[in-house]
Amino acid sequence: MPVNAPSGPHIGMILLFALCSVAVLGLLMLLPQKIRRPIIRAITFLGGLYAAAEFFLPTYPQPTADNPEAIGNFLTPSVVPFGNFTNAILGWTVGLGVINLCQVHGKRIMKGAAGSFNSVAFFLSLILMTCIGILQKIHPNPLNKNIYDVLFTGALSNLDATMFSIVAFYIVSAAYRAFRIRSVEATLLLVTALIVMLGQISIGQWLTHWLPMTGFWHNIRIESIRSWILEIPNSAATRAIGFGLGIGLLAVALRIWLGLERGSYFDS
Amino acid sequence: MEHANHTALILVPLMSVVIIMMILMARKKQLFIRRIQGLGAIDEAIGRATEMGRPMLCCIGIGGLDVPTLQALAITSYIIKSSARFNTRAIVPVYDPQTYPIVEEAVREAYVSEGRPEQYLADDVRFLSNRQFAFAAATAGIIYREKVAASFLFGLFAAEALIFAETGQQVGAIQVAGTPSTTQIPFFIAACDYVIIGDEFYAASAYLSREPTLLGSMVGQDIAKGILITVILFGAALATFAPVLGKSFGALFNK
Known part of the structure; x- marks a missing residue:
């Protein structure tokens, strides 16, 4: 078994943590605003206090395997777990973004609004990239890898590069006006x-x-x-x-x- | 990890105390703040959009859930409150999914606080993409299709800044921009009608709301800048005259 593979108790802990987070969030949402605001302020204050204390408190050598010259204080070791916590929250919010996109484009298709073919293209792209991304992770065979490469490196990256290259023309027109x-x-x-x-x-x-x-x-x-x-x-x-x-x-x-x-x- | 050096250990707490003191003072007496032309132009831009009957674009940049984005959101909130009074539509494209729920809540609250909850359209707060140029393409598309009359670009921007500003210029939108991304300020100056520069971006919410707490913080910012200028001038004088004055200065710093 690989060293970092999630074991049974790990998955249990993650699920428990996720459930607790959902329960805390639900509870916060149910609370009236008068009570919710002080709680959010207190959490913000504690988070800020942690960051300020970690930055200002005196440091001493804390060598690690990666960096033998590392320095820090007693709060420094918990910086990475806090960062991971933030990343976990970010993972949840990506889902919110996708839900919003689906709502906006779903409504447009249902109404048959002008340009709704763009919304159809959105759904097709979303489904295709999600399926290929998952397939490539589960069955990393050459076919799946090639399809993923065509969609991601071949299409998406080049579209990004196309948009970036437009900046060159915009620089010229902006410079003309400015000069x-x-x-x-x-x-x-x-x-x-x-x-x-x-x-x-x-x-x-x-x-x-x-x-x-x-x-x-x-x-x-x-x-x-x-x-x-x-x-x-x-x-x-x-x-x-x-x-x-x-x-x-x-x-x-x-x-x-x-x-x-x-x-x-x-x-x- | 980054930790405070001696300069940060002295200057950051000193400036923090100054800013907090001014905030507390501002609650007791009226403070004077200078005029910022770019922020004064926000109302002009909203008025123009209202007259033309076309929507406005309020872009809060490509930052995550950080201080510049929250500041951009505070400015956007003010813009939406003002536009709600004139029944002018505001479209808010969102780059970061982390900020999306906060933006949605802030926009809804802005309409509610003006007593116009029915004006809030969920479709106008749009999460577009968290890929930089996909977001740029989608926002430029909105500017073109909706023919926005006013474009407000506040927040963190990178290479896509000029794409937004030039697209807005092409559709004839009046554009007000402000960013802490120093590399993008020249692009905004070249392509936008009004640009707020540097710390004016962080003073914007105080300037617009005239809330005493925020005004105090703005005055505190100016005093902190004064302290910094004094330290710089003192340092420059020491560096200039140290060779003339001999070893005594060197000994002072070597201790």
Whole structure:
């Protein structure tokens, strides 16, 4: 028997845990909102407290088989089980997403709405991919593997790549609008972009190749100007945005953690 | 696992205390906050969609159940509350199945809080796909087919950001975007009408709701930024003058 194969007691534990989770969720849903909210807040607080304590408490060496130089504190070993718990919840929610898709497309077929053939295509794809995915896991023979490869690697991955390649055309049309000279800022943007683009390509670098590679004149070679733009003003602006985002993230995280968040789904 | 270094051990608790103090202060006295043009444009976009009688798109990005997505959802909630008053339809495509039930609940609550529960259509909160470009294709399809009049792109985005923004541009939608994904901000600036940048994204819910607790947190954010700028300037001064001032500074840092 493989080392990690689920044994009898393991499956029993998983089922028991799943049943308990469903019971707890059901109970939460039955509770009036006045009682449900404090419970959810308390769970959120405890979860946040765990993460903060794990991050801030002093660390000491905790060597593992994979990483002999690992450090941590007494909470660190439970980080992975908590992560697995999150993944288990995610598994449940994928089912919710599929149910929503089936509801939306099912209704469309029943109504015979315009474009309902797309909904039929959705159901066919869903059933086909699910069946082949399961078959390939249960009976991993060459036929099943090939069908799976044709559907996943052959079709889906290439469709993904097609969508991604469209971005190239969108970049051109967006750049055209952004670089049109309408104001001082747009002109600055155009000039900067031109220098960066020229500095990136060999033709651009050829334009100033006659300037010496050392001394003052090296600074006005196009690739030097490009590097300066990217490394100094661009990095400074990106870091400034990053600092602001970090503080904003901290503020929102604090509000959620301490139950101070107001509006939308947090409070009425 | 990542653990706090000395800088994080000092700065994070310090900034947290500042933000919490400002939240508590804001409950007692009115605080002033600066105008954010991009957020002011949200009402303009809703008004335009109402006048044109066409739906709006509220996309909360491709993040999972994390803080940026929750923030995006808070903004979306405000947008839907405003649009419900004018009977304007809002379509919310969802990328992550984990967030789907929360988005559905938030959208329904937004309609209920405005006293218009009948306006909520289950089909308008759609889980599309959790594959990035399948989601992009489906959302772009919605923008085209529904000819949305306004497009709100708030949340975490990656390469699909430009697909949404350019498609919206092609159908003539007024577009307001905000993202903490710094690599996507230039694309939004090029293709959208209004963009909120950096920490403005996290200040959005405070700005829109004018809730004292949130306003206090926004002022706290600004003070924390002030602290950070002071530390940076002090560090830059030390780095600049250390060679001039001799070994005493080096000894200070080597201890």
